Amino acid sequence: MIGSCARASSPTLLVAGVIVHDEATNRVVLLQRSENxxxxxxxxxxxxxxxxxxxxxxxxxxxxxxxxxxxxVKPESLKVAHIIHGAWGVEAPNGFRTVVFVAHEWTGEPLNREPRKHAQVRWVAADAIPDAFVDTTASALHRYLTNGPAVSLDGWPRT
Incomplete structure (x- = not known):
């Protein structure tokens, strides 16, 4: 019982991600995390x-x-593309849920507004997604682009 009480005291981290997809050119906005x-x-x-x-x-x-x-983007224009449920993660010892949205309408051009966190932000062709990609969001992006399953589980025991 002690373990279940401790687990209940720390909430599951809630995270949002966005796939900005330019369907006309079939590219998406990605960022590369910096060394910091x-x-x-x-x-x-x-x-x-x-x-x-x-x-x-x-x-x-x-x-x-x-x-x-x-x-x-306008909140009402977002569509749910994928849900990730992780058993644990960075800053999320009790798990996380990431709701990945897709946006087909936006204003502006991609800029790196957080250079201490990101090395670059840019459009990338959907058929040229880099291999060095965070596993959970790579899976969500791939599943969105291929109309695959809408939910992924990460770090849970397989049954």
Whole structure:
């Protein structure tokens, strides 16, 4: 019982990610984590970040996308592309849930607005996604692009 009480005292981390997909050119906006990033240094990733207390997940997605890339999207234009449920993660010893949205409408051009966290932010062809990619978001992106399963489990025992 002690383990279950301890686990219940720390909430599951809620995270939002955004796939900005230009369907006309079949490219997506990606960022490369800098050598100063908290995790996955040098790896590619989607714009992604933690939800603030009391913040709706769509607002988290809008805020994080703008903070990291300068791209603006309307919360109502976001569509759920994928859900990741991780058993544990960086800053998430009791697990995380990442809701990955897709945006087909945005304003602005991708910029690296957080150069201490990211080495670069840019458009990448959907058929040329870098191999050095954070596993969970790489899976979500691949599954979105191939119309694969909409939910992934990471770090859970296989049954």
């Amino acid at each position: 990033a908290k995790f996955a240094q040098g790896m590619w990733d989607l714009p992604v970040g933690k939800s603030e207390p009391g913040e709706p997940i769509t607002e988290t997605a809008v805020r994080e996308l703008y903070e990291e890339t300068g791209l603006a």
